[in-house]
Amino acid sequence: MSESEIKIFDTTLRDGEQSPGVSLNIEEKLEIAHQLANLDVDVIEAGFPIASEGDFEAVKQIAKEVQGPVIAGLARTTKGDIDRAWEALKYSDKPRIHTFIATSPVHMEYKLQKSPNEVLESVTEAVEYAKSYTDDVEFSAEDAFRSDKDFLCQVVEKAVAAGATTVNIPDTVGYATPAEFGGLIEYICNNVPNIEETIISVHCHNDLGLAVANSLAAIEKGAQQIECAVNGIGERAGNTALEEVVMALNTRCDYFDQTPEVTLDQIYKTSKLVSSLTGMSVQANKAIVGKNAFAHESGIHQDGVIKERTTYEIMDAKTIGLSENQIVLGKHSGRHAFKERLAELGYELEGDNLEKAFKRFKELADRKKSITDRDLEALVEDELKTIPQVYELMETQVTSGNEVLPTATLKLKFDEEVIIDSACCEGGPIDAVYETINRITGLGCELESYAIDAITSGKDALGEVTVKLNYNEELFIGRGVSIDVIEASAKAYLNAVNKILYKNEELIGDKEDN
Numbered sequence: 001m002s003e004s005e006i007k008i009f010d011t012t013l014r015d016g017e018q019s020p021g022v023s024l025n026i027e028e029k030l031e032i033a034h035q036l037a038n039l040d041v042d043v044i045e046a047g048f049p050i051a052s053e054g055d056f057e058a059v060k061q062i063a064k065e066v067q068g069p070v071i072a073g074l075a076r077t078t079k080g081d082i083d084r085a086w087e088a089l090k091y092s093d094k095p096r097i098h099t100f101i102a103t104s105p106v107h108m109e110y111k112l113q114k115s116p117n118e119v120l121e122s123v124t125e126a127v128e129y130a131k132s133y134t135d136d137v138e139f140s141a142e143d144a145f146r147s148d149k150d151f152l153c154q155v156v157e158k159a160v161a162a163g164a165t166t167v168n169i170p171d172t173v174g175y176a177t178p179a180e181f182g183g184l185i186e187y188i189c190n191n192v193p194n195i196e197e198t199i200i201s202v203h204c205h206n207d208l209g210l211a212v213a214n215s216l217a218a219i220e221k222g223a224q225q226i227e228c229a230v231n232g233i234g235e236r237a238g239n240t241a242l243e244e245v246v247m248a249l250n251t252r253c254d255y256f257d258q259t260p261e262v263t264l265d266q267i268y269k270t271s272k273l274v275s276s277l278t279g280m281s282v283q284a285n286k287a288i289v290g291k292n293a294f295a296h297e298s299g300i301h302q303d304g305v306i307k308e309r310t311t312y313e314i315m316d317a318k319t320i321g322l323s324e325n326q327i328v329l330g331k332h333s334g335r336h337a338f339k340e341r342l343a344e345l346g347y348e349l350e351g352d353n354l355e356k357a358f359k360r361f362k363e364l365a366d367r368k369k370s371i372t373d374r375d376l377e378a379l380v381e382d383e384l385k386t387i388p389q390v391y392e393l394m395e396t397q398v399t400s401g402n403e404v405l406p407t408a409t410l411k412l413k414f415d416e417e418v419i420i421d422s423a424c425c426e427g428g429p430i431d432a433v434y435e436t437i438n439r440i441t442g443l444g445c446e447l448e449s450y451a452i453d454a455i456t457s458g459k460d461a462l463g464e465v466t467v468k469l470n471y472n473e474e475l476f477i478g479r480g481v482s483i484d485v486i487e488a489s490a491k492a493y494l495n496a497v498n499k500i501l502y503k504n505e506e507l508i509g510d511k512e513d514n
């Protein structure tokens with residue numbers, strides 16, 4: 001089999017739209033169909049024309065407008081369905097009628113209420129009837145995997161004899177395991193005498209999470225077309241995910257030796273479009289197109305990827321149309337990634353400054369889920385301050401409540417000394433903090449203004465407090481950043497106090513003498 005023989009049959013607009021809760025209008029379907037053509041899929045199953053006026057119109061418009069791929073429409077084995085499908089498809093220069101009937105005992109007996117012989121007859125009739133409209137006819141044996149193998153082989157043989165150019169073997173309810181499904185395809189190849197005259201297709205559902213694995217197993221045993229949907233959407237747990245099966249065949253072409261001719265760098269864009277128009281969001285850890293698929297959070301991985309991408313990436317994010325992989329800074333990150341991100345933001349930190357900033361980053365990351373660039377800037381700007389940290393905040397503890405007099409206890413570092421003190425204040429917990437700092441420093445400064453700003457978003461946003469202190473009729477501005485408002489307030493006040501001490505060095509000596 002040559003490299004181009006794996007066909008990608010996209011059913012996002014038909015089976016994908018069968019996802020509970022999804023309904024696309026004609027414009028949305030057209031937009032997706034154009035994008036699927038950009039992706040270069042071989043077949044677009046545009047809908048089920050008998051299902052509704054809207055579905056009919058969408059298939060018709062897609063058949064008229066979308067060039068490149070074959071345009072398919074689904075039809076039961078009834079003449080009415082096939083006529084309606086053709087009415088919509090006839091505008092395409094590559095139309096395919098896709099007709100189907102179930103072949104498993106349970107479907108034939110209870111749903112169709114037809115005998116196996118009646119089903120066999122309708123296969124021949126429907127395929128021949130569809131052939132009267134177009135050369136390109138696909139036949140599907142719905143619930144093929146749960147069908148009797150030998151009966152299934154008879155059905156396939158009849159479909160091929162009637163002119164089906166593609167015969168599809170669905171695992172309609174996602175019941176197969178890979179070895180079994182591959183085995184079924186092998187069995188069909190070995191037991192249907194005219195099988196060489198058609199293309200074998202597979203259509204796997206994901207009820208046990210095995211749709212992609214089953215499709216790949218089928219490819220190994222002779223299937224040449226995979227039916228799939230973008231983001232794996234579809235009936236119940238969905239269909240084979242297009243992006244997964246395509247990237248598996250592509251990334252492991254050393255193993256499969258066959259790759260579909262899909263324009264890989266359109267994958268991400270297509271996934272985004274489908275998720276936004278269907279409203280079905282993609283889970284973060286979804287293979288290929290999930291938000292985390294090319295993101296690294298742990299320090300050892302980040303270090304590896306920075307030094308050589310392939311240490312932890314088997315695919316390049318650019319291949320699927322993403323601009324780059326992502327180094328996500330969080331509590332598992334290390335110095336290499338931290339330093340690299342700071343450099344990207346324009347901060348060249350080395351030695352002690354880097355160590356201090358890294359320590360603060362880890363403290364912040366322990367308390368905050370994700371660290372944004374703005375968090376880093378705030379953190380580093382604070383760290384780069386040239387004002388000596390005469391007083392450094394070590395710990396804060398505050399009690400407050402409607403029946404309690406607000407009380408603050410602070411532990412500060414002054415030179416090598418650790419000072420603990422507390423104060424209470426009716427004005428509130430922040431006033432109590434400031435009163436405590438005044439008691440420790442002995443500076444008679446007054447708070448002129450206090451402002452707080454959330455500088456990053458979300459529940460765990462960093463707060464930035466700015467204070468103005470009046471000392472001997474001179475104003476000193478202090479800034480403090482933390483996820484904790486009390487801590488940010490204490491830091492801001494101490495920052496202004498340190499500025500006062502920087503300007504009035506003699507006060508430090510006085511304090512040491514005491």
Ligand SMILES: CC(=O)SCCNC(=O)CCNC(=O)[C@H](O)C(C)(C)COP(=O)(O)OP(=O)(O)OC[C@H]1O[C@@H](n2cnc3c(N)ncnc32)[C@H](O)[C@@H]1OP(=O)(O)O
Pocket residue numbers: 015018048050051052075076077078100101102111112113142172235
């Ligand atoms: C595995 C799959 O994904 S198959 C595709 C599933 N997709 C859909 O069903 C979406 C679109 N479907 C629809 O809009 C509607 O079901 C329609 C328009 C197709 C049919 O609607 P209704 O005529 O009201 O029938 P309803 O859906 O209730 O029942 C299905 C009928 O089709 C019959 N049927 C089911 N599959 C086939 C088939 N492949 N060939 C012939 N008849 C079939 C059923 O036995 C049942 O017949 P009955 O009315 O004689 O009992």
Ligand SMILES: CC(C)C(=O)C(=O)O
Pocket residue numbers: 015100140141142143168170171172173203205
């Ligand atoms: C109509 C067929 C191909 C189908 O969707 C299925 O069997 O799952």
Ligand SMILES: [Mg+2]
Pocket residue numbers: 015170172203205235
């Ligand atoms: Mg299906």
